[in-house]
Amino acid sequence: MINSPVDEIKxxxxxxxxxxxxxxxxxxxxxxxxxxxxxxxxTPSFFVSPERQMWYCFGCQKGGSxxxxxxxxDGLEFGDALKVLAQRAGVELKKIDPKLSAKWKTEKTRLxxxxxxxxxxxxRQLEAGKTGQSVQKYLKERGLKSKTIQEWxxxxxxxxxxxxxxxxxxxxxxxxxxERTGLSVRKDEIQNSNYDRFRNRIIFPIYDLNGGVVGxxxxxxxxxxxxxxxxxxxxxxxxxxxxxxxxxxxxDIRKDNFCxxxxxQMDVIxxxxxxxxxxxxxxxxxxxxxxxKIIKRYTENLAMAFDMDLAGETATKRSIDLAVSAGxxxxxxxxxxxxxxxxxxxxxPPTWLEAIKKARSVMEFYFSIAFSKFTPGLAEGxxxxxxxILPVLKRIPNKIEQSxxxxxxxxxLKTEEKILIEEMKKIKEQKFGETRLAAxxxxxxxxxxxxxxxxxxxxxxxxxxxLLALLFAYPDLSKDFKTQPSYxxxxxxxxxxxxxxxxxxxANSEDIRDDLPADLADRINYLxxxxxxxxxxxxxxxxxxxxxxxxxxxxxxxKDRYCRQRLSQINLAIKEAENPPAGEKKDKISxxxxxxxxxxxxxxxx
Numbered sequence: 009m010i011n012s013p014v015d016e017i018k019x020x021x022x023x024x025x026x027x028x029x030x031x032x033x034x035x036x037x038x039x040x041x042x043x044x045x046x047x048x049x050x051t052p053s054f055f056v057s058p059e060r061q062m063w064y065c066f067g068c069q070k071g072g073s074x075x076x077x078x079x080x081x082d083g084l085e086f087g088d089a090l091k092v093l094a095q096r097a098g099v100e101l102k103k104i105d106p107k108l109s110a111k112w113k114t115e116k117t118r119l120x121x122x123x124x125x126x127x128x129x130x131x132r133q134l135e136a137g138k139t140g141q142s143v144q145k146y147l148k149e150r151g152l153k154s155k156t157i158q159e160w161x162x163x164x165x166x167x168x169x170x171x172x173x174x175x176x177x178x179x180x181x182x183x184x185x186x187e188r189t190g191l192s193v194r195k196d197e198i199q200n201s202n203y204d205r206f207r208n209r210i211i212f213p214i215y216d217l218n219g220g221v222v223g224x225x226x227x228x229x230x231x232x233x234x235x236x237x238x239x240x241x242x243x244x245x246x247x248x249x250x251x252x253x254x255x256x257x258x259x260d261i262r263k264d265n266f267c268x269x270x271x272x273q274m275d276v277i278x279x280x281x282x283x284x285x286x287x288x289x290x291x292x293x294x295x296x297x298x299x300x301k302i303i304k305r306y307t308e309n310l311a312m313a314f315d316m317d318l319a320g321e322t323a324t325k326r327s328i329d330l331a332v333s334a335g336x337x338x339x340x341x342x343x344x345x346x347x348x349x350x351x352x353x354x355x356x357p358p359t360w361l362e363a364i365k366k367a368r369s370v371m372e373f374y375f376s377i378a379f380s381k382f383t384p385g386l387a388e389g390x391x392x393x394x395x396x397i398l399p400v401l402k403r404i405p406n407k408i409e410q411s412x413x414x415x416x417x418x419x420x421l422k423t424e425e426k427i428l429i430e431e432m433k434k435i436k437e438q439k440f441g442e443t444r445l446a447a448x449x450x451x452x453x454x455x456x457x458x459x460x461x462x463x464x465x466x467x468x469x470x471x472x473x474x475l476l477a478l479l480f481a482y483p484d485l486s487k488d489f490k491t492q493p494s495y496x497x498x499x500x501x502x503x504x505x506x507x508x509x510x511x512x513x514x515a516n517s518e519d520i521r522d523d524l525p526a527d528l529a530d531r532i533n534y535l536x537x538x539x540x541x542x543x544x545x546x547x548x549x550x551x552x553x554x555x556x557x558x559x560x561x562x563x564x565x566x567k568d569r570y571c572r573q574r575l576s577q578i579n580l581a582i583k584e585a586e587n588p589p590a591g592e593k594k595d596k597i598s599x600x601x602x603x604x605x606x607x608x609x610x611x612x613x614x
Contacts (some may be wrong), residue, residue, distance in 0.1 A: 021522025151354035165206035190239035339367035475562035
């Protein structure tokens with residue numbers, strides 16, 4: 009029987025679909041596996057079980073239900089994850105008492121609500137009024153259809169100082185809350201109160217991966233500076249981690265195993281309108297390592313669209329170099345001079361589609377640029393060409409690919425490959441991208457160190473979990489261990505599960521789960537899933553594997569740990585009994601009992 013929204017959501021959503029909406033999964037027996045999205049790894053150690061509706065990573069030891077996954081991926085608290093998954097499942101969350109509602113709502117929830125209301129406000133301003141009509145006319149002249157404008161919720165910020173703020177205040181939101189969303193700017197000496205950030209601008213809402221509005225980008229309508237204005241970083245919006253259009257493009261990126269990276273919102277929208285639905289753009293900032301990590305959840309094939317005239321610009325080179333360094337199969341989409349994808353799609357849509365098909369590898373692109381600028385027959389030309397190409401070659405992580413292009417460069421320059429290698433070794437690594445990549449690698453090293461530091465603690469918890477998982481996997485053996493005390497378990501949840509097992513004829517997970525709260529029932533699924541994965545990781549269980557002996561060994565480990573902890577406590581109590589405070593006598597009776605218990609425990613351990 010479904011008793012709560014949580015149970016109803018779980019009944020409607022499949023863990024494979026939810027997790028697969030974020031990362032690429034591949035079938036592995038009865039489960040699915042992937043590279044873990046929570047830590048860097050080269051060999052997949054992240055598993056998803058459609059049978060258990062659970063996920064678990066052997067690398068970072070994280071796991072749980074769909075709620076745990078969404079909370080981890082999107083940095084949400086439970087209440088926010090509940091709303092996200094309820095919307096996806098089509099489950100209506102019943103209204104609760106306003107006092108309880110206010111307590112339940114987190115600060116993030118309030119900011120999401122404000123941004124959603126702001127998006128609706130901007131939409132209405134576009135639909136009504138003379139200026140709104142002019143903006144619609146302009147957008148259609150740029151090539152957007154009415155349906156596209158509505159689907160992407162493009163709006164207009166009126167040319168008034170506090171129109172949006174007054175609207176939001178009228179809905180019960182405070183001035184400081186509105187400011188924390190980035191929609192208003194703190195008052196200064198000129199203005200008596202906070203004023204709206206987006207005034208007289210075409211508004212493009214920015215969405216998170218779940219389609220929630222987290223920020224805005226505003227293009228000036230008419231003349232004025234700056235041309236584009238973006239929401240600053242807030243509690244719910246980090247421009248270094250948000251890609252415009254990814255909420256709509258992620259499924260197509262995974263399906264096509266290919267991502268098209270463009271520069272602006274109009275490029276993304278026009279591409280989607282033309283059927284290129286795997287296009288995204290960085291959101292108000294240059295491409296970052298974090299952006300690339302997110303794209304890599306869906307594909308390792310990336311095509312970047314840049315104007316040929318921008319090829320020498322640092323920002324363009326940095327984006328390409330970052331992608332290459334991050335291990336992407338990177339291609340460059342070459343655009344007609346002075347045209348961006350939106351221009352191509354407005355003037356001649358097939359031009360853009362053909363440009364994507366003809367996207368060249370990064371090295372082909374750099375070779376084309378370098379050899380078009382300088383003459384390879386002259387010594388000076390060879391030097392300048394090498395200056396352009398060798399730094400890029402040095403950043404290619406795959407040595408076979410690197411060797412191929414060194415060979416090609418040697419042929420074209422009629423220069424020995426070993427000389428080019430010597431010159432390449434002299435090149436200092438550029439720091440704009442590599443520093444952050446190195447920082448990411450360093451963070452991973454720190455993660456490994458922390459994991460080693462907590463190894464004893466995790467081994468303790470793992471012994472308890474492994475023991476219960478064995479009892480569930482081999483329920484007929486549970487009757488042989490009913491005399492074992494539950495106080496051996498330091499984890500209260502696991503101790504409660506063991507008590508339930510002792511009261512059952514056999515440790516049947518289904519029978520026990522029916523009599524448990526939802527969180528403990530999930531814990532059973534989680535334990536059994538981990539045990540299943542451990543068996544798969546070992547391969548088929550060897551003939552000498554004896555589950556009863558495994559269980560006995562686990563109990564012996566728990567007893568040994570308990571005895572050691574108890575001995576430490578008794579030892580401290582004996583010292584206190586032998587050295588009473590001034591004016592008090594030794595408690596000989598207590599001292600005798602403590603000594604007897606101490607000796608008894610020592611014998612048990614031996």
